[in-house]
Amino acid sequence: MAAAETHPAITAVTVMRRDGRALLRQEQPAAPGPASWALAAERQRPYTxxxxxxxxxxxxxxxxxxxxxxxxxxxxxxxxxxxxxxxxxxxxxxMPRHAVRLLPVPRPGYPSNCLSRAV
Incomplete structure (x- = not known):
């Protein structure tokens, strides 16, 4: 956003809300400021x-x-x-439920060297 606010070829910056409404429109941006702040605030705003x-x-x-x-x-x-x-x-x-894979659990009776020991 900071680059967009300072680039000479960009004549306006608009920050949109998640619902598609314009939150802020900055004409002729010359320095990082309101648009950067508005974008950061919208990214942190809880969803309705x-x-x-x-x-x-x-x-x-x-x-x-x-x-x-x-x-x-x-x-x-x-x-x-x-x-x-x-x-x-x-x-x-x-993540569909079928994508979850269970990890193997050692069964009783396996040799003890197959298990890692807590130190």
């Missing part, structure tokens, strides 16, 4: 119920449509999750 539901629907659709980008989508979900309403945070965004 409607915004969270919309995000989850879109994220789920993109997750299914673009499996090659699931690592990035998981990162996006991890950034969004703490800003979601509490009752929507509990579900793992973008």
């Amino acid at each position: 119920e409607q915004e969270a539901i919309r995000f989850l629907r879109i994220h789920q659709g993109v997750w299914r449509a673009l499996p090659e980008h699931r690592a990035e989508l998981a990162d996006v979900a991890a950034l969004a999750r703490p800003l979601m309403p509490a009752h929507l945070q509990s579900s793992r965004i973008g």
Whole structure:
């Protein structure tokens, strides 16, 4: 954002809310300032119920449509999750249950050298 606010070829900067409304429009930016602050504030603003539901629907659709980008989508979900309403945070965004793999647990009777010991 700082580069956009100071680049001579950029004549205006608009910061949009998650709901698509313009939060701030800065004409002829000359120095980093209001737009950088508005973007940072919007990134930290908690999601409303409607915004969270919309995000989850879109994220789920993109997750299914673009499996090659699931690592990035998981990162996006991890950034969004703490800003979601509490009752929507509990579900793992973008990770279908069948993708979770259980770790092996040693069975009684295995040789003791197969287990790592706490020191």
